[in-house]
Amino acid sequence: MNNEPSKNEIETDIDIDSTLTAIDKAFEEIAESSIVKMIITGSGGPENNEITEPGLRFVRFLMARSESYSSGILPNLKDLQCIHELARNFIRQAGTPTRALQLMYQNS
DSSP: OOOSOOHHHHHHHHHHHHHHHHHHHHHHHHHHHHHHHHHHHHHOTTTTOOOOHHHHHHHHHHHHHOHHHHTTOOOOTTOHHHHHHHHHHHHHHHSSHHHHHHHHHHTO
16 A cells, blocks of 8 residues: 555646646736736827727726825836736736736726
């Protein structure tokens, strides 16, 4: 009765863990990209593109949730780095990329 896992089982577990980690990272990047795109459509972005109603609603939603906004500090929505940081913070606050995307679509 040997209860220790075999070398193949350990390697398989490591492979599965690394695959799941890669999938999680990819999904987080997809969510960030979608959120960044929505922020740009709501603010005009760095290139002053046309603003859409759903994008503007989402940007308003983000501002309403922001602690810094309540104290009078606005993020620079013309700076792509600031937009990416805002998207990452939103994902963190939502808990998961899935929840962040769900909130984005519900509030746009």
